Amino acid sequence: HTLSLHDALPILPLLTALVLAGFVGYGAAWYMGNIEGNFALVLFLATVVTGLYWVAERLVFLPRRRAAAQALQAQSDQRRSDLAAQGISQVDGDVAVAREKLLAQPWWLDWTAGLFPVILIVFLLRSFVFEPFKIPSGSMIPTLLVGDLILVNKFTYGLKLPVLNTRITGGKPLQRGDVVVFRYPPKPSVDYIKRVIGLPGDEVRYFNKQLTINGQPMPQTRISDFFDATTSEYFKQFNEQLGEKNHRIIVDDRRPAFIAGADQFQYRDNCVYSVEGVTCKVPAGHYFMMGDNRDNSLDSRYWGFVPDDNIVGKAFFVWMNFGDLSRIGSFQ
Numbered sequence: 001h002t003l004s005l006h007d008a009l010p011i012l013p014l015l016t017a018l019v020l021a022g023f024v025g026y027g028a029a030w031y032m033g034n035i036e037g038n039f040a041l042v043l044f045l046a047t048v049v050t051g052l053y054w055v056a057e058r059l060v061f062l063p064r065r066r067a068a069a070q071a072l073q074a075q076s077d078q079r080r081s082d083l084a085a086q087g088i089s090q091v092d093g094d095v096a097v098a099r100e101k102l103l104a105q106p107w108w109l110d111w112t113a114g115l116f117p118v119i120l121i122v123f124l125l126r127s128f129v130f131e132p133f134k135i136p137s138g139s140m141i142p143t144l145l146v147g148d149l150i151l152v153n154k155f156t157y158g159l160k161l162p163v164l165n166t167r168i169t170g171g172k173p174l175q176r177g178d179v180v181v182f183r184y185p186p187k188p189s190v191d192y193i194k195r196v197i198g199l200p201g202d203e204v205r206y207f208n209k210q211l212t213i214n215g216q217p218m219p220q221t222r223i224s225d226f227f228d229a230t231t232s233e234y235f236k237q238f239n240e241q242l243g244e245k246n247h248r249i250i251v252d253d254r255r256p257a258f259i260a261g262a263d264q265f266q267y268r269d270n271c272v273y274s275v276e277g278v279t280c281k282v283p284a285g286h287y288f289m290m291g292d293n294r295d296n297s298l299d300s301r302y303w304g305f306v307p308d309d310n311i312v313g314k315a316f317f318v319w320m321n322f323g324d325l326s327r328i329g330s331f332q
Contacts, residue, residue, distance in 0.1 A: 177245025
């Protein structure tokens, strides 16, 4: 009788069950809001764990199953040979089914080593190529709407090591007008999306809802009002030119120009607030971000500058909006 791998190594199924339960429990606690999740870390750990199982499967477990199947086949062949020598040609028992069972991957390897190639591809794509995000708020209206599912290019500004966020390659510098995903400075575990307004060294002024950079007013052209379906309201809409980028913004005349409730952030001394708005000098290695929904955006006017290390990537494409398929496409 040949023991199966499950019988020979009973600790491995139990250990695997505990590991998988740990991942499930972490996800459930994150979903329920009991903990602050870190998807990049979870994906990295899942890649490492399943990778270890995959290596062990290739080097240890699969060869053992094959050896057991070959031994069973050899026993069957020897039995048939012995019976044939005695003149018995009709032999009961076909070992084909038993061989298939011996070769079959047990559940604890199927849910680890079997998933490794898929998890590895997702990890590499998400870490170094594209990462999907969902727009949760209206701060980037009219460019991006609530429910838009977007893609973020992770290599435009240079590749970073996952989890550690250490830059490993150079890339293109950020440009004014780029739509960027970044780690929210007051809470880096949270991702934000805004438009790059000020580059290192720029003086950004937002007075009476007019944007000025380094003393030059950014051109604005009034276009037809924007209807926000989420609030059933119309807002003034403009085309704004930032360098080579032309994009739309909306303003709410009912909101004052005064920036109320600004935090005590790093380099706050670089900003001067008044009843007309705010003027900020962008420090080296940092950026000034604003939402296109200028009067409904929690951005650099309130919580300060974004360090270069916090940059995640450049948002460039809406790949799905289940409420409005016409949203699919690139954006400025």
